[in-house]
Amino acid sequence: MKSVLRVHLNVLGKIEHRYMCTRSFLMGIAQRQGCFVIREHENLPWQALGELEFVKQTPRGRVFEQPIEMDFEGKTLTLRRVVIQLDEPTRSDEDQVVILSNLPARIGAVEIASLYLERWSIETLFQTVTEVFHCEIKTLGYPKAALFSFTIALMSYNLFGVLAAALSSAHGSDTIEEKFSYYYAAEEVQTAYHGMTIALPDEVWHPLGQLELAEFCATLREWASTVKLKFFTKATRKPKKPKQKRKFDPKRPHVSTARLLNTKAKAARD
Numbered sequence: 001m002k003s004v005l006r007v008h009l010n011v012l013g014k015i016e017h018r019y020m021c022t023r024s025f026l027m028g029i030a031q032r033q034g035c036f037v038i039r040e041h042e043n044l045p046w047q048a049l050g051e052l053e054f055v056k057q058t059p060r061g062r063v064f065e066q067p068i069e070m071d072f073e074g075k076t077l078t079l080r081r082v083v084i085q086l087d088e089p090t091r092s093d094e095d096q097v098v099i100l101s102n103l104p105a106r107i108g109a110v111e112i113a114s115l116y117l118e119r120w121s122i123e124t125l126f127q128t129v130t131e132v133f134h135c136e137i138k139t140l141g142y143p144k145a146a147l148f149s150f151t152i153a154l155m156s157y158n159l160f161g162v163l164a165a166a167l168s169s170a171h172g173s174d175t176i177e178e179k180f181s182y183y184y185a186a187e188e189v190q191t192a193y194h195g196m197t198i199a200l201p202d203e204v205w206h207p208l209g210q211l212e213l214a215e216f217c218a219t220l221r222e223w224a225s226t227v228k229l230k231f232f233t234k235a236t237r238k239p240k241k242p243k244q245k246r247k248f249d250p251k252r253p254h255v256s257t258a259r260l261l262n263t264k265a266k267a268a269r270d
Helices: 002-012 023-031 109-117 121-131 143-171 173-179 182-199 202-210 213-224 257-269
Strands: 014-016 036-039 053-057 061-072 075-086 096-101
Touching: 023 036, 023 061, 023 075, 036 109, 053 109, 061 109, 075 109, 096 109, 121 143, 143 173, 143 182, 143 213
Parallel strands: 014 036
Antiparallel strands: 036 096, 053 061, 061 075, 075 096
C-alpha cells in the first residue's frame, strides 16, 4: 500500500521539503485535485481546528495529528498536521518533524509520517525515469520537446507503478520492493510489444476498458500471479573488498603509480 501511495504522490502530487510550503503552492495543488505531503514551514500561517492528539509510537518516534485550516485569496483549505517527535534528532539537530497533508482520512498519520521520512525514494524515481525511461534525451534541444519526453517518462513510470502494485498484491510487497527491476520489466515490454500488437489486435483489449475498477484490479492480480519474477529480479552486486590502507612514509610522501602497478604485477606473478 505504501509503495503504491508513494508512486501516486510522486506522479500526481508532491512530497516536498519545507521550502516549498507556501500557501499559493499548497492551494494550487489542492485546486488541481492533487495530494501533497510537505514539511511545514515555520512562517506558514494557519488556524487550529482541534487539539494535537497522540496517535502511535513508531520506531522513529511518537506521532501526533491535528486538524488545521489555511486561508489564501478568499479560499480555505483544510489540512492534516502530523507531528513526529523523533527519538533521535536529525542531522540538523532537530527533535521533531512537522508535516502538512491533504490526504484522505483513510491514510493514517503514521503512513504520512513514513512517506515523508522516506522521501529520499523520490531520488530513486528520477533515477528510474532517467535510466530506464530515458526522460533526458540530449538531442532534444527544443524545450517543448524535452518537456514532452519527460512527461511521457513520468507516465510510463506511473504505469509501471501499477504493474508493481499488482505484483505486490500477488507476490508480497517486500519481495517486489526489494527485488523487482524496472529496467528488466521495461526491456521485456520493448521486446514483446511489437509481437503483441500482431498476435493480439486492438479489439482484444477493448473489453478491459469496460470493466469496473474492482474487476479490473482482480484481473491484474490474476495476471500478476502468473509472472515469473526470476526474469525481473534486480542484479545483485557482490560486496566490495576492503581497500588495503597504505602506510604513510613521511620520507616518501609521494607514491608513484607505476611503482604500485609494478608491485602488484610482481605479486601476481609470484
